[in-house]
Amino acid sequence: MNIFQTIGQSTLNSLAKLGRANLFFISILVNSSYLLKRPHLLIKQIYSLGVLTFWLICIAGLFVGMVLGLQGVYTLSTFGAESSLGIMVAASLVRELGPVVSALLFAGRAGSALTAEIGLMKATEQLSGMEMMAIDPLKYIIAPRFFAGFISLPLLATFFSAIGIIGGYLAGVELLNVDAGAYWSQMQSSIDFNDDIINGIIKSIIFAWLISWIALFEGYDAHPTSEGISRATTRTVVNSAFAILLFDFLLTALMFGAN
C-alpha cells in the first residue's frame, strides 16, 4: 500500500506543479503590458541576460564552427568531397547546433542566474516586501526577465550560427586549404532562407520560451532556504536541457522530417 501511496503522491505533486507553472505563465502574460510603460526594466534585463552572455556565445560559436570545419574536411576528404564543406557546416549550424548549443549555454549561464536571483529574493522576503508596498513582483520583477530571455536567445542563436560559419571558414579554408569559392557557393546553393534559417530561428524562439519559463518558475516556486535554492537552480539547468533536447527532436521531425 505504501508504494501506491508514494506513486499517487508524486503524481499529484507533479500535476499540481504543472498547474502552478501554467498559472504562473498566464499571469506573466496578463502582466506584460506594464513593460510598454516601463521599457527600461526590459532593457536592463536584456543587458544582464543577453549582452553578458554574448562573449560566451561568440567564443563557443567560433570554436564549434572551427571543429565542424576540421572534422568536416577530415570526413569529406575520404570521398574527395571537400567542396561540400560549406553545406555541412552551414546546414548543421543553422538547423541544429546554433539553436541547441546556444540554448544549452543560455540555460547554464542565464537560466541558472535567474532561478538563483528569484529564489534568493523569495528567501529574503523581498518579493513579499514588494507585495506589502503594493508593487506586484510579477509586473516589476518576473515579466521583464521573461521577455528579456524570450528576446535575447533568438538573437544570440542567430549570432552563434553566423560566427560558427566564419569559424568553419577559418578552419576549412584558411587552415586546410578548401577552396573559398566552393565553400560559399555550395552553401548558398543549398541553404534555403525560409526552410533552414527561419526554421532555426523558430526553434530558438521556442527554446527561449521554455528556458525563461522553467527558470523563473523554479525560482518563484523554490523552497525559501539555501538548500531549496540550490535544488531549484539544479532543476532549472537539468529540466531546461531535457526540454531543449526533447523539443529539438519534435521540432526537427516536424520541420525537416518530411523531406
Added chain:
Amino acid sequence: MQSKSLEILVGFFVSLTIAALFFLALQVSNFSALQDNGSYTINAHFDNAGGLKAKSLVSMAGVTIGRVTAVSFDAKNYDALITMRIDSRYNNLPSDTSASILTSGLLGDKFVGLTPGGLDEYLQDGDSIELTQSALVLERLISQFLFNSSND
C-alpha cells in the same frame, strides 16, 4: 549615466545580431537569388525522373534560371510529371525547348538542363515541354555494358 551606457550596450548587441541575420540571409542562403523578379511555371513529362527532387536546379547553358517545384507520378501516362518555376527575366524561351535530366559531376545532384529550340513562339505560364530526355540511370548503363560484353 549608468542607464545610458547600458542602453548603448544593448543597442550594440541588438544591431550586431541583426547584422548576423543579414549575413546569414545574404551570404549563406539563397535569399538573394530568384526572389524579386517573379517566376512562371512550366511542366515536362519524363519517362524516368531518376532521383530528381523538388528544389533541384533548372539551368540553360550552364546558368541557373529556375528551380524544380514538384516531382509527381502521372497515373494516366505512367511517367513522371515535373513542375518547375522559371525566373520571369527569362520569359523568351522558345516553345520547342527541350529538357533533359543531367547530373553535375559523376555523383553530384540531378538537375534539369534546357536546350533552346528555334521557334519564334515563347513558352507561357503553364505550358509543357514536349521534347524530353530521361535521366541516365547508371545501373542500367552498367548492366547494358555487361550484357553486351558477355555476348562478344
